[in-house]
Amino acid sequence: MSADATPVPTVTRAPERRQQPLPSAGAGERQAEQRDPFLDNAKYLAILLVAAGHAWEPLRDGSRTVTALYMLVYAFHMPLFALVSGYFSRGFEAEPRRLGRLLTGVAVPYVVFEVAYTLFTRWTSDDPDRPVSLLDPLYLTWFLAALFIWRLTSPVWRLVRWPLPLALAVAMLATLSPSIGDDLGLQRVLQFLPYFVLGLLLKPEHFRLVRRRTARVLALPVLACALAVAYWAVSWMNYAWFFHSESAEELAAPAWYGPVMTLAAFGCSVALSACFLAWVPGRRTWFTVLGAGTLSGFLLHGFVAQAAKHWGWYDPAWIRHPAGEITVTLIAVAVMTALCTPAVQRVFRRVTNPWTTHALRDREPRFGQNR
Template identity: 60%
Template structure:
């Protein structure tokens, strides 16, 4: 097993030298996307099991924030002034968004038996919200690099969104705004911050913190609306008073950061068997959505066995295996035309910032390798 440098990855553009991929980030992306798939697999089990509901709430409290934070970190070198970067943003985020929004719509018509369901590019369905959110976040990156207090400003915007029930469904704007502080925080992070997270004392402290969080989640199951974790509705839409918006925004931001630190503290720093899968998390994220929704459409959870403890374990294992397979190189080669289209015919070729179909969108690929750059798992 080859051991690569354990220092945190630096985005391309920090120097003129090629950067070695840091396995830590690929490992983190793969493990995060597995948690996304597990959360979707556990959702139908929540009504019959308080333990499943607690695990669901625990995972939902940090898995997307962690994924988005890493996406922000990998976006540090994004520059609207470099056409090559913009090209990869379009081919790696915007084009896959249109393709999968369309594919999900037809899938919903066929498998979900919703004949009248219409394609709406402005109204993301299911998992595609993340792609349009990533597009918006990246386009606003220059703003966050220019202002004095980017994270507080992003939190103020997220708080305002949580208090407004007039924010429409266009581009899933509530989620874009409420998850934005995690992306902005990622933009502000440096390699040394990740070195601190991976210290031994942090790893040891994360164990009791994680256990305490699990206990709190179990206690909160009958007392808390899980809709808060989706960040897609305002306080009023969740049946809470308007002042709950800012309170929950800050509380959940803090909780997500603590649990993200606990998660990252236990991510392996060396090359593992699944490290290579970290480059394909966008594939696993988008493709597993067809099976996650199909399992509901086709009544896979109607079997009583699925709602037993042994059945829940089986469901968990199957979900982990499926999303793992969907991140593998053969699957990526098969679907690359949908997620990494070259589209050289659409763009000028006189840019030194890179061209072709290497998207800069999926947080499954570190930006330290420009020719393979790509950045992304919920509901």
């Protein structure tokens, strides 16, 4: 889910482009000039973690190091995306133009890729009769369903007096409720909700804080300690807590574990996200432009990851050795980078970020145009 990561804003009241979901797609050079390089850099770097995490999944058995890295990445990469999505949703209002953008930029890709992933799964698995269900997000599409719901509720979170404590309470209660079920990935929607709400509360100065020299210096030992703890915890901790997709009962844990792990995971994820952001460059780099294509990379790389398992790319014995694990990681990074390029964005723009739709009434200027 991703988990291209993300960058520190100099916030100019950029047009509607700032309201794009994370991961987000680009919309031409004019909009690119108004984008914040820090946030685009961060999105690209974070999406590389998503690619690496999925590439490591088949390698976890038998490799404590890979499992520790996997655990560390999953502790914060999707919380980071939820947080930045919340930051981009600060100005969302339930008015026609923004609702239209939500439909075409999130709901349409959800429907298209939910169908596409279902058909692809029929071909690559032993389940040729798997039904197409828009209520049961498959693979990566859960994040689009979650983003749709979160963004619709964002005006409510700006109204309540204590939004973050309330969102944490909702997430904690979700871990006690196995009956919530899988419809629209509601467990994940509710358990990742605090990160989205935290993003709604953030301001540009908060990003500047984590990019101070002091924060960068502190980030290194914190990350090193986190990796050491992950390596130590591999043999006894159920890292499925970081997936935020199941209740305490479904994870075979006492009920009280749910609320406690929600708070512990929240603190851990926020701290690691801050450490990550501390080292994201704030200037334009060669990969800044790729930050505008993270939606394409996020949605498309899942087909590559699934195909790799289906075609037995992980079968050779050398893949299970350090050289093979490094090779797999580099390939995943290269594939994700390619999928984020402007050329791929242009090819898939109609489904990953459609600016117009004949299903909507054109009462205002078309998306991407000036008033």
